[in-house]
Amino acid sequence: SINDALEIKEYIKGNNAQKAVIIGGGLLGLELANQIKNCNLDTTVVEFFPRLLPRQLDTECGTMLKEEVESRGINVVLDATTEEILGSKSVTGIKLKRGRIIDAEIILIQAGIRPTIDLAKNANLATNRGIIVNEYLETSEKDIFAVGDCIEFKEQIFGIIPACMEQSKIVAASVLGSKNVLYQGTTPQNTLKIVGLELTSIGIIDPSKEEAGGWEILKRADKKDCCYQKLILKDNKLKGAILFGETDMMSFVYKKMEQDVDKQELRKLLKMYFYMCSNCNAEYDESLKDLSFHDLPDDWKCKCGASKNQFKKTLKNVNNL
Structure with a gap:
């Protein structure tokens, strides 16, 4: 929230923090790490899984993202479990399960979502990780519906805004008596x-x-x-x-x-881009060639004699695809 952001800034300023650790290398963890780095702190992201964004990326893209994040001055530690937050009166760092200690004056945890389901439990509704709903977004109790980050549908918790918007429309239809619109899950x-x-x-x-x-x-x-x-x-x-x-x-x-x-x-x-010669407008389209433009020899020349550095990367028109 905005209040959280303001409190974090005040804490950094008031404690003269120089180093920060973000526990969690998901979407929100990386966005938070970027903002903390912009506050001129030595920033480290600690991720439990062996790659960043394990739910959104494959291994190859996760590796490329790690390299890009590190190129921005953010340290990334993968396949790591935080065992202990160090410090008595104030935070001094974290200790990882394998023994490594990472110094920090501020620790921020951004490690996924956990639905708050106490109200549902007290009402004796069926719950697991979230409030269990059927294809009408109806709970185990007739005429009680639930939507959003708190629900669990077919053992999935979605935790994204498009899911909540889609679910709300189905609940509205159900409340109005329509049983023709069924929830089938939301595409992540x-x-x-x-x-x-x-x-x-x-x-x-x-x-x-x-x-x-x-x-x-x-x-x-x-x-x-x-x-x-x-x-x-x-x-x-x-x-x-x-x-x-x-x-x-x-x-x-x-x-x-x-x-x-x-x-x-x-x-x-x-290959949405092609390379156009600034001299004669000749096109080098990688989708039609055996070699990518970057893999061409440094002394490669256009038919007009222009060198590689005289070619400009240009976006294709894909409106008709």
Whole structure:
């Protein structure tokens, strides 16, 4: 909240804090780490899993994100469990399970969400991690409905705004007597909100955890441009995507989710940019070439004699795809 942010700033100022630790390398943890780093603190993110954003990214993209975060001066410690917060009268750091100590004057915990379900328990409603609801968002008690971060549907807790909006519409329909609109879960969609760092994931990102058969992955990874694009298809339908670095195709992905798609067009879309010669306007389109532009020899020249550094990266027109 805004009050939390103000209190954190006051604490940093009042305690002359120089080092900070953020426990949790999820979306909110990374966004928080970026803000703390902007306050000129030596900042370390400690993540329990072996990669950042384990629920939103695969291993390859998680590695690229770690490198990008570290390039901004934020330390990242993965596969680490915090065993103890050190200090008596004031915080002095944390101790990890393997014995490592990380010094810090401020510790911030951003390690996921836990639904508050005491009210539901006291009302004898069925609960597990959240308040259990059916496809009408109805609890175990007839005519009592629940939506948002507190609910559990088919053993899932969604914790995203689009889910709450979708659920609210279904509850409204149910209250008005309609039983035609059923909740089937919300497609996960997450965006990392850090200035200058574009990252979005949507839908299924790991087909190995789904029912086998019919899966296909289209991917482009370019470390030089800090770009990773991965499209996940099943039976020619777009089921999920990871877009890092270049997210211009996100609107296209949202529009085409769960629809039949042309794989050849998608392959072209993965390389949304081409390189245009500033001298003769000749185009080098990576989707039509064997080599990426970066992999061309340094002494490579255009047919007009222009060198590589005279080519400009240009966005394709994909409105008709």
